[in-house]
Amino acid sequence: MAMLEVKNIYKSYGSCEVLKGISFSMEKHETKVIIGTSGTGKSTLLKCINQLDPPDKGEVWLDGEEITNPLIDINKVRQKIGFVFQDFNLFNHLNALKNVSIGLEKVKKIDKEEARERAFKELERVGLEKQAYQYPAQLSGGQKQRVSIARALAMDPSIILFDEPTSALDPELIGDVLDVMKSLAGKVAMLVVTHEMGFARNVADEIIFMEGGIIVEKGPPKQMFTNPKMERTKQFLGKISTLYGKE
């Protein structure tokens, strides 16, 4: 059985049906990239997976456990699902180090000193050991996002969900964040919603193209970029390549 199984997910807001039966699965340490135009439910899908916004219908299984089951201890499950937001959402009252260690201390109940050391290691991993004692307001966007990746990593998640992690960044800062994400490929499973086609092409094991609340097509990057089956995929990738440049 796959590590993550998403089975036939439906989600509506009022009369607006955002997700119309999404299914896919992910293996351990796999990287998958979800692409598609804005408003097709990509972010909603991520929130349905970690139950921040539970789906109306369908199931999500993680490590052989049905996490859409309302009886499950969702706080325990969420420790295994890292989440990186588009707008970072670092805790503003804590410095970078504390942002990374707070989950270890308060959720995993790890000893303070040990949590601190672990947090420091994670900051090193994303290249921010020098910024450990700075507050979010003193960090650049790219640095903030790397702290938030470190915060997710510290919890030892099975999978990290990225919700457009570079969309709020200046073009020159995007590279640093993508480099960190690339360095994680193959070490932890990543499900990434992004418009960064270079990243999708070079790092993803599979690309999922979503539109109108359904998965239009999925496949390995090579096939998706050079020889997509669906006409709509071709159109979208063509448009996005002219926008963001071919790689």
Place this chain on the structure above:
Amino acid sequence: MSITFILTIVSLIVGFVLGISLSLGRVYGNKTISFLCISYIELIRGTPLLVQLFIIYFGLPSIGIALSPLNSALLGLSLNSGAYQAEYLRGSIQAIPSGQMYAARTLGMTKLQSIKNVILPQALRISIPAWSNELIYLFKYTSIASIIQVSELTKQGQLIASRNFRYIEIFLIIALIYIVFTFIFTEVIDRITKKMSIPGIGIQEKVRPRLA
């Protein structure tokens, strides 16, 4: 004098505990709890403090609860301050971006843990300037307790003045005492605000032109 301080500090602290509970109940509680909190807050804010004190001091004995003047004043001021502090804090809680709660929950924190570790530390900092106001209001509102015979600062002024009839002098001195302490409180809280300030939260540098 000491009675004035006791009234101020006790009602500020009891009001603080009450205020936190009410604001959390109002923002995060279910419909019933939220409704109860709102009702309490609106009831208190919609009626004069003096009337509340009269109800407690003159009204409660008729249903068998007789409180001393001081206890009546403590109860009245605390209940009153609680409602106001709840509203200050609610404003601060709602000023915190919803992403902070989401981020806490994605780490696996429970709602309560998120409130305690992420929301409140930020909301309380934002509330400090409003609290400085509440402290000063309370300090001066304690004078209302003189009407139910609590011998705090104003009442003692009355007593002295009624003996020697030097109303002007006595009450000018009383006024001076209030203003001196109000000034001290303001300075102390300013220092606390600066000490607690964290880049990115609340009011950073107080822009206040210094004279001379």
